[in-house]
Amino acid sequence: MKKKLHAPPSKERDAPIIDYISSCALVDFIDESNRLNKERRKVTLFSMEYEQKNRPVKILGATVDWPAMPHYNEASYTSNEPNNQGWAEINESSELFTANGMGGWTFGNLVSRFGNVLWRFSDQHGEMMSLRTYSKYITTPEGLSDDSPLGIYDSQFGDDDPTKVLLNEYTVPKCFSQDLFELMDTSVDSDVGEEAVPRPPYRWMLIGPKLSGTGLHVDPLWTNAWVTILQGKKRWLLFPPETPYELIGMIEGEPQIPSSIWFADYYDR
Numbered sequence: 001m002k003k004k005l006h007a008p009p010s011k012e013r014d015a016p017i018i019d020y021i022s023s024c025a026l027v028d029f030i031d032e033s034n035r036l037n038k039e040r041r042k043v044t045l046f047s048m049e050y051e052q053k054n055r056p057v058k059i060l061g062a063t064v065d066w067p068a069m070p071h072y073n074e075a076s077y078t079s080n081e082p083n084n085q086g087w088a089e090i091n092e093s094s095e096l097f098t099a100n101g102m103g104g105w106t107f108g109n110l111v112s113r114f115g116n117v118l119w120r121f122s123d124q125h126g127e128m129m130s131l132r133t134y135s136k137y138i139t140t141p142e143g144l145s146d147d148s149p150l151g152i153y154d155s156q157f158g159d160d161d162p163t164k165v166l167l168n169e170y171t172v173p174k175c176f177s178q179d180l181f182e183l184m185d186t187s188v189d190s191d192v193g194e195e196a197v198p199r200p201p202y203r204w205m206l207i208g209p210k211l212s213g214t215g216l217h218v219d220p221l222w223t224n225a226w227v228t229i230l231q232g233k234k235r236w237l238l239f240p241p242e243t244p245y246e247l248i249g250m251i252e253g254e255p256q257i258p259s260s261i262w263f264a265d266y267y268d269r
Contacts, residue, residue, distance in 0.1 A: 015238075018046070020061035023175040046175040051224065056238050059173065063228055067169040070101030070109075070231055105169070105230045107207060111135050114163060119205070120154040138209045148258035151208025155201035166205075176226060215256025216248060237267075 023046040050057045063069040103109065115132035129137075134152065137143045143150075158167040172179075181199050200220045213234070219225055227236075239248060249257050249266045257266070 015056040015058050017058045017060060020059050020173065020175065023057075023059050023062075024173075044175045044177075047177050051177060054224075054241075056236075059175070062173040062175075063170070063230075066104070066171065068105045068166070068230060069170075070104035070106050072101050101231050105166075107135075107231060110207075117163060119152045119207075120156060121150055122153055134207075143209065147211060148260050149209050149212045151212035151214075152205060153214070154205045155203065157205040158203070170228075173226065211260040213259030215259055215262065216250050217256060 023044065025045045026042045027045050027048055029041055029043040029048050046057070046059070049055070111131045115135075116130050118128040118130055119134070121127050121129065129150075129152075131152075134150075138149065157163045179202070181202055184199055206214075216237075227234075245252070247269075249262055
């Protein structure tokens, strides 16, 4: 008999919640890294209270103006809205299809717009599948009975047509600090024979049915990330950097433990 996933952690262990407008408010920050010449400058509240202290936080209201954000009030949705025109809904048995929300990047709309486009399932290998084929997989007995179903994990969406249009349908929240990867010099110096240094993956499209998810991992180059839920639900677990890897099932040289199995075997430890 399969174990049921346990309830979310208590409020005391959950990440705090702040609203988007407050997170973008500018506050005074004194940089004390140089004791002889302390620098006073303006930073966002998010940067001072969460980013610099390496604390997770949930920000509400950052996506209200995104064309990518589905409507969760049917009365507010019309098919004549410029951002949603022609985005047909698809009704299937998968929870991805039947989840609430209309317009925007619902799974049904993405299949309607990009059903024949190939999407990646990992940064580590090159396997790809069209959304239309994937939609069949998650609605067949194989996908519905899989205890660790495949999930799309594409770090190259938007690089080329036809998905490049998706980059215009969301914006990076203003409360975050500058993306330092944008300062990387990726040019090639042919005079000295230098090769271009590619930018590490920095944006992903994640799509998956119930029980799908990534195993425990450290983000590339130990970077921080912001993630937005547009449809459905997702649970995150974050551990302090000093947490022993073996204590939480990250065994050196061993593959990641699938998320659904991790919750069943490790969550209560």
